[in-house]
Amino acid sequence: MTGTFVGMPAFPVAAREALGDTQLRHNLAHATGVIRAKRAAVVGEVDNWEDLRLAGAAVKERALTDLATHLEELERMLVAHGATVHWARDAAEANAIVVGIAQGHGVDEVVKVKSMVTQEIDLNGALAAAGIAAWETDLAELIVQLGGDLPSHILVPAIHRNRAEVREIFLREMGGAGRPAPADLTDEPAMLAAAARAHLREKFLRAKVGVSGANFAVSETGTLVVVESEGNGRMCLTLPEVLVSVVGIEKVVPTWAELDPLLRLLPRSSTGERMNPYTSTWSGVTPGDGPQEVHVVLLDNGRTRALADSVGRQALRCIRCSACLNVCPVYERTGGHAYGSVYPGPIGAILNPLMQGTGDKQVDSLPYASSLCGACFEVCPVRIDIPEVLVHLRSKVVDAHRSDTVPSAEAVAMKGVAWTFSDARRLARAERASGVAGRVMKRMFGVTLPGGRAASGKLPGPDGGWTSARDLPAPPAESFRAWWQRVGRLGRQGGGES
């Protein structure tokens, strides 16, 4: 498996394969457990965490509901600070722009800081096709790239590799890509990190072109923000002569001051730290400091499609913290690859169909990759109601197949879902009667389940909203098995062609 997610089997098939891999399941369970505990500790020490979540959601919502105005302002401010702004409707346009810039400088390599958007458009593939090597510089991305592998987690893309595997990959592959790993390399994480430092340093020092994404783009000031841990981001943003940042149009934050709640929410939600080691902000070109040629590519690639869905639009608030992945019982068992996309887990299950539309077998299977337990909403720092959007998308998938002469597998699957949803008691039995299930039911059918809570209510207990999510048991075995059986059938039908 190399390079791209294109042609991935539908979720149930890929999930079954992943479930068979005990090493993967062990790594995932360990990793998600560690992150959950760290997050709980640092979220618990913030008294007004729920206020922060409300503010974070409101900031992103404000950005999205007047996005055109903010984008025009962002462009104006970037240009005023010496940047060149490009617009790309889709992956091909964005890739052509970046390849063109690299070719214009006659380089055969670029250094990259981890960026999901460049994975989304498979920029590395496009650069490779033009004879340009794209060096991933994030440790996890390096592991994934050297291993000829695909990332499986937003935050820890190599979460599916343990230290012994990393050592093997470094020993085997580093020499072919540059400075080899030392022959006496052990599997101590500190030694592995030191090997990565030495391997990448020569690339940082000689690179002429750097490529990044951005976590946020402040329209008022033309400021891009990159949040990271290792310093590879700072290297890519500072040392090359030319910097190209590919930024999804949903990354906009209207004002400088409104960055504040997001900068407080993201590190605690993501790596479970009060603050991540490094955050870089810059506006265009800084004379005498860093790249003197700065490009920003503003990318649509399905975002306006998602924006047009008034229920699904909230998914574009996502700040890619990955908290929803770490609490998801489905994700913990299947891993990221099963989602067949750069955006895995609960957020991927809604973002991919929203951005790509219905009609593709793989994408259409994603809204079913959930037990609707609601843990993802409880932890989401920008309060994306993922269960609500999942239910909404399931009905869209079924609508899209309504005219099919032979009932599609999705329709058959949805029939079961619809039957379950058609009666509040049945749903209460099938899904855990959690606050979120209660809320979804209330919104859809005007009923309240026992245990149903108000969406904005602070939960009892010292850790607020977190406690119930962390202690959340796996969904009832019967419900999960029933779901599995339904989608398993879908998988067998859909999996034969690829």
Add this chain to the structure above:
Amino acid sequence: MSARDDILAAVRAALADATPEPSPVVSPVGVVPNDLVGLFAERVADYRAVVERCSVADLPARVAAALPPGARVVVPSGLGLDVPGQVVDTGLSSAELDALDAVVTRAALGIAETGTIVLDHGPDQGRRAISLVPDVHVCIVTEDQVVADVPDAMGRLDPSRALTWISGPSATSDIELDRVEGVHGPRTLQVLVVR
């Protein structure tokens, strides 16, 4: 139509039902610690950075003690302090910086709640590369530069400057989520808080 016009038109069409909110969102209050500087020192140390508090008179000796013996040290032109083994940055190349052992800078401010130092790369801090490439970073923060929380910092910082927020030494948890200090940025961060 250009890609720009197409995208903006698609955005406007998608949002036909949405009502823009003209006023910025008001940030929730940050923490208000009793002992601002004490909390700052404690939180910086939590990241396994070395933190020391000292007087202005002691500063030169503390800086010297924080540096590896015989180190060649890059300093920004406006540091306002003589450092043993110093090489004043005059636009050194990346390779030249890589050959140096340490860097000494001041800071724009410190954030107590998160244990963060923010550099705005003024003359006493130098351009971004000098505090990035060497393996040891000694950073001087004065007590009156320490603010309580992130919202206080946002109000004091100038977003038109390039900023670097530093919370502890470079780190990764990419291998089995074991935190390892020191990947590409300085592996040692020493913070001197001056009264």
